[in-house]
Structures are given as structure tokens and as C-alpha cells.
Amino acid sequence: MKKRVLLSAMALTFGLALTACGNAGSDKAADSGSKAETEAAAKVDGDVFTIGTTGPLTGSAASYGNSVKNGATVAIDEINAAGGVKVGDKTYKLALNFQDDEAKEDKAVNAYNNLMDSGINVFMGAVTSGSSLALTDLTAKDNILQITPSGSAKAITENPNVFRLCFTDPLQGKMIADFVVDQGYESVAVLYNNSDEYSTGVYEAFKEELNTAGKSDLLVNEQSFTNDDVDFTTQLTQIKASGAKLIFVPGYYEAAAYIVQQAKQQGIDAAFVGSDGWDGVLGQVTDPSAVEGAVFLSPFLASDPSAADFTKAYETAYKATPDQFAADGYDTVYVIKAAMEKAGSIESNDLIKAMTEIEVNGITGKVSFNADGEPNKEPKFVTITNGEYKLFD
Amino acid sequence: MKILNKKTIFNIAIMLLAYVLVFVLINSGILSRQYKSLIVPICVNIMLAVSLNLVTGFLGELSLGHAGFMSIGAYTSALISINTSFLPPALSFFIAVVCGCILAAVFGFLIGVPVLRLRGDYLAIVTLAFGEIIKSVINYLNFTGGSKGLSKIPLYSDYNNFTVVFIIMVICIVLISNLINSRDGRAIKSIRDNDIAAESIGIKISKYKVSAFVIAAGFAGLAGSLYAHNVGIIKPNIFDYNKSIEILVFVVLGGMGNIPGSIISAIILTVLPEFLRGADNLRMLLYAIVLILMMIFNNSKFKANLSLNKTFRKLGKED
Numbered sequence: 001m002k003k004r005v006l007l008s009a010m011a012l013t014f015g016l017a018l019t020a021c022g023n024a025g026s027d028k029a030a031d032s033g034s035k036a037e038t039e040a041a042a043k044v045d046g047d048v049f050t051i052g053t054t055g056p057l058t059g060s061a062a063s064y065g066n067s068v069k070n071g072a073t074v075a076i077d078e079i080n081a082a083g084g085v086k087v088g089d090k091t092y093k094l095a096l097n098f099q100d101d102e103a104k105e106d107k108a109v110n111a112y113n114n115l116m117d118s119g120i121n122v123f124m125g126a127v128t129s130g131s132s133l134a135l136t137d138l139t140a141k142d143n144i145l146q147i148t149p150s151g152s153a154k155a156i157t158e159n160p161n162v163f164r165l166c167f168t169d170p171l172q173g174k175m176i177a178d179f180v181v182d183q184g185y186e187s188v189a190v191l192y193n194n195s196d197e198y199s200t201g202v203y204e205a206f207k208e209e210l211n212t213a214g215k216s217d218l219l220v221n222e223q224s225f226t227n228d229d230v231d232f233t234t235q236l237t238q239i240k241a242s243g244a245k246l247i248f249v250p251g252y253y254e255a256a257a258y259i260v261q262q263a264k265q266q267g268i269d270a271a272f273v274g275s276d277g278w279d280g281v282l283g284q285v286t287d288p289s290a291v292e293g294a295v296f297l298s299p300f301l302a303s304d305p306s307a308a309d310f311t312k313a314y315e316t317a318y319k320a321t322p323d324q325f326a327a328d329g330y331d332t333v334y335v336i337k338a339a340m341e342k343a344g345s346i347e348s349n350d351l352i353k354a355m356t357e358i359e360v361n362g363i364t365g366k367v368s369f370n371a372d373g374e375p376n377k378e379p380k381f382v383t384i385t386n387g388e389y390k391l392f393d
Numbered sequence: 394m395k396i397l398n399k400k401t402i403f404n405i406a407i408m409l410l411a412y413v414l415v416f417v418l419i420n421s422g423i424l425s426r427q428y429k430s431l432i433v434p435i436c437v438n439i440m441l442a443v444s445l446n447l448v449t450g451f452l453g454e455l456s457l458g459h460a461g462f463m464s465i466g467a468y469t470s471a472l473i474s475i476n477t478s479f480l481p482p483a484l485s486f487f488i489a490v491v492c493g494c495i496l497a498a499v500f501g502f503l504i505g506v507p508v509l510r511l512r513g514d515y516l517a518i519v520t521l522a523f524g525e526i527i528k529s530v531i532n533y534l535n536f537t538g539g540s541k542g543l544s545k546i547p548l549y550s551d552y553n554n555f556t557v558v559f560i561i562m563v564i565c566i567v568l569i570s571n572l573i574n575s576r577d578g579r580a581i582k583s584i585r586d587n588d589i590a591a592e593s594i595g596i597k598i599s600k601y602k603v604s605a606f607v608i609a610a611g612f613a614g615l616a617g618s619l620y621a622h623n624v625g626i627i628k629p630n631i632f633d634y635n636k637s638i639e640i641l642v643f644v645v646l647g648g649m650g651n652i653p654g655s656i657i658s659a660i661i662l663t664v665l666p667e668f669l670r671g672a673d674n675l676r677m678l679l680y681a682i683v684l685i686l687m688m689i690f691n692n693s694k695f696k697a698n699l700s701l702n703k704t705f706r707k708l709g710k711e712d
Contacts, residue, residue, distance in 0.1 A: 100676060197540040
């Protein structure tokens with residue numbers, strides 16, 4: 001008897017799911033008719049300008065998507081609380097529609113199409129490089145402004161409607177190479193992740209810049225690892241034998257934390273330099289003295305006085321310290337606001353044209369955009385002293 | 394035996410109906426963009442599920458390396474169509490897809506010959522390892538773009554060319570279901586049911602095992618090439634073991650050795666995560682719960698009673 005009850009309950013659930021499917025279909029059919037209605041409804045409580053984003057909210061890259069979402073939400077709440085964005089003689093409230101793409105390209109296409117179905121005015125995405133690449137041709141076809149807060153692969157901005165806020169991987173490699181040369185280190189070893197496009201991209205540009213600067217003899221040892229590696233003893237032994245005075249680790253903080261600790265155990269006294277993925281390394285190491293003196297490139301420092309308001313608002317809302325993805329999300333919303341004000345309209349063509357004419361003083365620095373869609377902003381180098389992040393000077 | 398018996402006519406009618414239905418939905422503008430973009434992934438997943446079903450359901454060997462063969466097809470075809478842009482698109486796409494299919498089948502043979510000496514759990518682990526090896530090699534090579542992968546692949550098989558994708562999918566389903574109903578297919582099933590008995594009546598086990606494996610690999614390659622020309626960007630990380638497991642889930646949910654089941658489960662499980670977008674943060678949780686419920690339903694007496702009713706018995710008599 002019990003079993004029968006369970007079974008009928010399940011059949012009921014299944015049936016409900018199917019009817020729900022049917023409803024969705026008829027909703028879609030009626031969509032063209034009801035669109036005008038929703039627009040009319042929006043008019044009543046002011047005009048709404050919707051920012052669409054796709055990013056990973058689930059899966060192994062979920063923290064990036066969630067940070068961008070939270071950062072952008074902080075910015076949107078601030079702007080709406082201050083009365084919205086004045087465009088010409090109208091005032092728009094901002095809204096965010098964030099769809100999960102699991103950092104997968106095929107899901108990103110679905111998520112983007114879902115956004116276009118529901119109607120967005122600007123596309124702020126995607127969060128990850130691969131998804132951004134998969135969408136650039138679609139946004140070009142739809143002729144909508146695309147600004148990626150954190151997609152760093154070079155090819156993303158090839159289409160004229162696409163801009164980015166963060167540094168590209170090659171630009172990071174170049175800036176770090178210049179930094180190494182400027183600081184006068186005698187020899188440097190590289191330890192990079194060859195199954196990660198970000199790490200590889202930074203490493204390749206780093207090597208190339210050393211060559212163009214005529215300093216290729218600085219690079220004494222190159223080692224690689226793959227995703228999810230936790231034991232770097234072999235690579236570090238070889239680096240130790242090479243006698244490098246500096247170890248450059250382009251990559252994310254998880255690997256960096258293991259590397260610095262194992263280097264300390266092996267008694268390597270070389271200094272460390274890292275790329276912007278190092279942000280968060282202090283939370284990952286058990287012994288902060290292992291990372292003492294390490295330097296990494298970062299667009300954003302939460303303890304920086306210029307970002308104090310943002311950090312405070314973020315911490316109250318989400319009980320966490322904002323990382324650079326949150327800062328990128330926050331700044332991108334302000335870039336969109338500036339573009340709207342400059343364009344004096346919310347038409348995509350005007351917004352795209354305005355992008356090259358604006359300058360925004362954000363928490364990741366003062367930024368303007370060139371016609372290639374790349375940001376012009378100064379890099380910040382962050383160093384770790386006494387277990388705290390400090391600006392390097 | 395007539396060629397056009399009731400069952401064949403029924404199947405052809407279903408296929409035509411499905412085609413006309415989707416064609417009308419796409420062209421009349423009833424379908425939203427989100428669901429339009431799901432049509433090709435559905436076809437790709439059906440091909441993957443049906444081809445894996447040949448190995449897992451009919452041959453009875455658990456293979457966890459299906460995504461590896463898919464990646465070979467995807468990379469081969471993408472490299473060809475990127476480098477033959479001087480040819481007319483149709484020709485370039487045709488060469489790409491055919492080569493993707495053949496090369497995946499060749500790899501299926503190379504891997505199948507040593508691996509199929511193993512059975513059961515051992516085979517599952519070894520195919521898993523081979524899938525990872527293929528991924529690592531692609532990651533290491535230069536002409537595959539390494540970890541950056543290949544982008545700017547021409548979109549020859551997106552939903553605008555739905556007809557082509559549908560025809561390829563139908564060919565795949567028809568070939569595999571005809572194979573299963575043929576003498577060779579019965580030999581393959583006999584290996585699953587009892588390999589010693591099969592061998593004792595003179596069936597060459599290794600020959601049939603390898604051929605089933607090669608055919609499945611070839612169709613996985615075909616599905617991979619359609620995937621690549623739909624999304625436009627491929628990376629080695631897409632084709633990891635999670636993808637293989639995902640395909641296995643389609644097969645298990647649809648029922649081992651049940652081709653219509655594979656088709657239906659591939660459709661449901663592709664649409665479901667997109668359908669649940671409205672649920673926002675609960676999306677993946679709901680997806681998992683629905684998956685569990687469907688698995689329980691599949692194993693229940695309720696479904697068994699359902700499939701024993703009149704229509705199914707009638708279809709059964711014709712065999």
C-alpha cells in the first residue's frame with residue numbers, strides 16, 4: 001500500500017512537470033503580444049535599463065561568477081539609491097539579469113539567448129574567457145554593446161562592439177617582465193600551468209617581452225605543472241639547482257599557496273612574483289611567512305583607501321572581502337553608466353560610440369578605452385608584508 | 394519478411410513528424426532564441442547517447458572514454474574547416490565531418506584492440522584513462538591551440554542548418570538500430586548475455602567487440618564535429634571525464650539497450666537545465682532532484698506495468 005502511494009505521488013510530480021512544460025510553451029507563444037505590456041508596466045515605475053550577464057554560478061569556477069554578480073549588485077544598488085542614471089531628459093533605474101553558464105561555452109550560448117529573449121540593453125560578460133569568446137560573434141550580430149569585466153583572452157575584443165575592463169593575459173606578462181627587468185633581478189625561473197590558458201598566456205608574453213628587451217639570459221629555468229597538481233617538489237628541486245633569484249608563478253592562488261610553502265620547506269630563498277590570480281593567496285597559506293615579500297600584479301586592493309567605501313558596502317552585504325572579480329563587476333557597471341550618460345541615449349550604436357570617449361575613475365584605477373576595446377589603466381603591484389597586502393612602491 | 398512492415402512505417406512517420414514539428418517551430422518564430430539554440434545540442438546528445446548505448450547497452454561493456462572520441466571528431470573537423478575556408482562551405486563542412494568521423498573510428502580501433510581484452514570494471518577504468526590521455530595530448534600539442542583551444546570555427550551546424558544536423562542524426566540512429574537487428578547485432582547481444590556460450594557456437598568475440606567499439610567511436614566523432622561547428626569554440630577541458638559520465642547518464646536513464654529510451658532521455662536532460670533557469674540559485678539542485686526522481690520512476694513497478702499494456706504487447710508480437 002505504501003509503495004502505491006509513493007508511486008502515485010511520483011506520477012503526480014512527473015505529470016506536474018510535464019504540464020509546466022506545456023505552460024512554458026504557451027507562454028512563449030504569447031510572448032510577442034505581452035512584451036509591449038511588460039514594457040508599459042515598466043514605464044509606470046520609471047524606465048529600467050537591464051544589464052545582462054552570464055558567468056559561472058555553479059561548478060568549479062563559481063566563485064568568479066558570484067563575485068562579479070555581488071560586485072555589480074553593490075554598484076547597481078548604489079546608483080539606484082542615488083536616483084538612477086540620467087540619460088538626456090529621462091532617468092533610468094538599473095537592473096541586473098545574471099544567468100549561470102557554468103564556465104562552459106555551449107551553456108553560455110544558451111544563457112545569452114535566454115537573456116536576449118527576456119530583453120537586455122547591454123551585455124556585461126561573460127565572466128570567463130572561453131564563454132566570452134563564444135559570444136562575441138553573437139553580440140556583434142545582435143549589435144549590442146558587450147563589456148567583459150574579467151575575460152582576459154586576447155581575441156575577445158576583435159569585434160568593434162566588444163570592450164574589456166581587465167588586463168589581457170599577454171599585457172600582464174609584459175608588465176611583469178618589465179617589472180622584473182626594472183627591479184634588476186639577476187635570474188628568474190618560471191613555474192606555470194600548461195593546461196590553463198590564462199597561465200600559459202601570461203608566461204608566453206613574459207618570455208617574449210624578456211626577449212624583446214634583450215634580457216632573455218635572465219630566464220634560467222622553465223617548469224610547468226597541470227591543473228589540480230598539489231606536489232611541486234620535482235619542479236622546485238630543479239629551480240633550486242638553477243640558482244634562480246626570483247620565481248615567477250603565473251596562475252591562481254590555490255597552486256601558488258602550495259608552491260610557496262613547498263619552496264620554503266626546501267629552503268629556497270628566492271623571491272616570488274605572481275600574476276593577478278594570486279589575489280587571495282594569504283587566505284590559503286597556513287604559514288604567512290612563506291609568502292612574505294612576494295609581489296603580484298593586481299588591478300585591485302581591498303585595503304586600498306580609494307576602495308574603502310566599496311569594501312565596506314560589500315562586506316556588510318556579503319560577509320566577505322571583495323576580490324578583484326567583485327571590483328571588476330563593480331567598475332564595469334560604472335563604465336556602463338558613464339557610457340549611457342555620454343551617449344545621451346540607450347541605443348546600442350550610441351553606447352558603443354561613447355565607449356571610447358569616456359574616462360572612469362574606478363576602484364581598479366582610472367580607465368579609458370581605445371578603439372580596439374582594450375582598457376588603458378595603470379597596473380598596481382601588491383606586496384605581502386607582515387601577513388598583509390600592501391601596495392608596492 | 395517485408396521491408397516495409399508496420400514498425401518501419403511507424404518509425405519513419407515519427408521521424409518525419411519530428412522534423413516537420415521542429416522545422417515549423419524554428420521558422421514560425423514560436424520558439425524563443427534560448428530553445429532554438431538547444432536544438433543542435435539535443436541532436437548531438439542523442440547521437441552520443443545512442444552510440445554509447447551500442448557499447449554499454451548492447452555489447453555490455455562499460456566505456457567511460459566516450460568524450461575522448463568526441464573530442465577527436467571535434468578537433469579534426471574544426472582544424473579542417475578552419476584551414477579549408479577557401480572551399481565552398483558545404484564541401485568544407487562535408488570533408489570536415491567525414492574526416493572527424495573516420496579519425497575517431499581509427500582511434501576507436503587503436504584503443505579498442507588492446508583494451509577490449511579486459512572486461513567489466515577493468516575496461517571502464519582503462520577507457521577512462523584513455524579518454525584522459527586523449528585530452529592531455531590535445532592539451533600538449535601546438536596545432537590544437539593547447540589549453541586555449543580552437544576558436545573562430547565556422548558555424549556550419551547551428552540551428553539555421555538544422556536540416557543537415559537532423560539528417561546526420563537520423564542516419565546515425567538508423568544505422569545503429571539496423572545493426573542491432575541484424576545478424577551481427579544479435580552476435581553482439583549474445584556476447585553481452587553470455588560470452589562463453591557465444592564463443593562456443595563460433596562467434597568471434599574480439600571481432601564483434603572491436604567493431605561495436607569502432608562504430609560507437611565513429612559516431613561519437615561525428616557528434617563531436619557537429620558540436621564544434623555549433624558552438625564555434627572548443628577546449629580540451631570540455632571533453633573531460635565529466636562529459637563521458639554525462640553521456641553515460643543519458644544511456645542509463647533511457648535504459649541500457651533501449652534506443653528510443655536514449656533518445657528521450659537525451660532530449661529531457663538537455664532541455665531540463667535550461668528549462669529550470671527560472672529557479673535561479675536552485676537550478677542545479679532541482680536538476681539533481683529531478684534526475685533522482687526519474688531514475689526511481691524508471692526502476693519502478695509503475696513503469697513496468699505501463700510498458701506491459703496493450704500497445705507495447707502488440708509491438709512485441711511483431712518481432
